[in-house]
Amino acid sequence: MSNPTCPCCSAPASAPLYEVRNVPVHSVTVLRTPEDARAITTGDIALSLCEHCGFVFNAAFDGAKQDYFHDYVSTQAMSPVFNSFHKRLALDLIDRHGLHGRDVVEIGCGQGEFLELLCTLANNRGTGFDPAYEPGRGLPDGVRIIKDVYSRRHQEAAGDFIACKMTLEHIGEVGEFVTGVREAAGDDARRIVFFQVPDAGHVLAENGFWDIYYEHCSYFFASTLGYLFARAGFAVTKLRSDYDGQYLMVEGHPAVGAVLGDAVPPPADLARTIAEVRRFSREVPQILADWSHDLKRHKAAGKRTVLWGGGSKAVAFLTTLGVTDEIEAAVDINPEKHGSFLAVTAHPVIAPEQLRGHQIDRVIVMNPIYCDEIAARLRDLGVAAELIPVTTVLARLAA
Structure with missing residues (x-):
């Protein structure tokens, strides 16, 4: 069997370096009986590494097995710690990007908690997309949520600010997806994009096998995340981590006149990424045995x-x-x-x-x-x- 192709840069990737069989394709679907829990659809994890760009992905991922439309509960809004972080993040973005009376779009908005913050704290108008949204919860004036997966057919809803938190890691074809967002953003350099994903460097540094599951088919190091957006035609203006190192955040705007694919992964960062992934692959069997x-x-x-x-x-x-x-x-x-x-x-x-x-x-x-x-x-x-x-x-x- 030939090695898989990287969904980030299209280069050939490695054979799987970490594998787990028969894991649930969804981890936070609410299952009301033990029988339902045991009968859930399963799939395999086979993490491959692209040594050209540092992207790590599940080569065995099959998105057709998934259903985000029913009984999917992923909110963290019950935690005071998380709510404090969420509000701080919203206020920071509002302040730095002058988000007052603007049109905001959130891709993968869940039940709309963050979208509501962005809108109610600064009188913005919001449009969210998420197949797991449960209508009837009540939304503030000026906020609407479309119960659907965001795709090219929704590109007309570009807004002044495009946010996407904890969603890109659920998408297999990340290069195609981010390129679609770039097309939606057009050539207006005033339009800002903000994406947040789990930090794969943090996961692997902790030997965090508990943070590797089927829904997360795409894993990003900081340099890879920046590379993905630059390659799609964005000018990356900020790349940082937050929430005790658990989350990576990238910000940028359309790079007018950029040629797709012109970006090059930083060699030193790439070397560190490759070394860390291979270290995890060597050490995790003993971690599992110890637990x-x-x-x-x-x-x-x-x-x-x-x-x-x-x-x-x-x-x-x-x-x-x-x-x-x-x-x-x-x-x-x-x-x-x-x-x-x-x-x-x-x-x-x-x-x-x-x-x-x-x-x-x-x-x-x-x-x-x-x-x-x-x-x-x-x-x-x-x-x-x-x-x-x-x-x-x-x-x-x-x-």
Whole structure:
């Protein structure tokens, strides 16, 4: 079999460097019975690396298996930590780009939380696109959301500011998609684009196998993200990380007169990216073995362990490790998820209050940025469990 073609630059990519079989194609679909959870459609992960541009992608990805239109719950709006970040980000963009009384478009807007912030904080008008949007939630005046996947047929809705947060990583043909956004933006250099994606450098530095799942078919390092936008004809004006290094953000505007494909990946950045991907490929098997041993050892000792976070990270953690009764449940603060079951493994998703009065020994936190928030909640509930960030080096836990 020939090596796959890179969706970012069209160069030949490597054979898969990291593989996981039979993982759910969706991780945050609300599944109301264990039977539904076990019966969810599955696919394979086969991460390949493009040594020309540094893009990492799932060569086994099949978008036809996915359905974002039904029971898809991915909001983080229940967390005060996340809400504070979201508002700070919106105010920063409004201030730096003079977004007052302007037309704003958000691609992959979810339930519209960020779009609403951009509009209500500065009297802007907003149009969002997302197949998972649930009509009837109520929107402010001047904001509308179209329950559909953004594509070239929606290019007329370009606006003055185009935002796309935590969506590009779900798209297989990233080069084609960003080129389509560039076409929609036209040649008006005053039109700003802002994209946010998970930082693959952060994921791999933590050996974060729990952040690799089917829905995320595209993985970006900073230099690759900048290259993708420059190659599509954008002038990149800002490239940074935020949210404790978890998110990459790129900003730019149409580079009038740019020739598509003229950009060149920075050689030094590319070399570092290649080295980091190959290091992860070498080291992750031992990380998986260590976690599997840790969970089995504590289960055998009669310790009761739960995960905190009933989303994609939890599903990837459990399915990659093949966990069964070593974990009792996943705790989540989103009421929409309570009473549901995680994809494939069918672990129950419970409310924090359900921990009260139970002897829980360990709580594995799937996103350590929320550790302080979770610790406070556990104290309020009277739960004296050990709090373990999933990023913890397991040698520290050996007893």
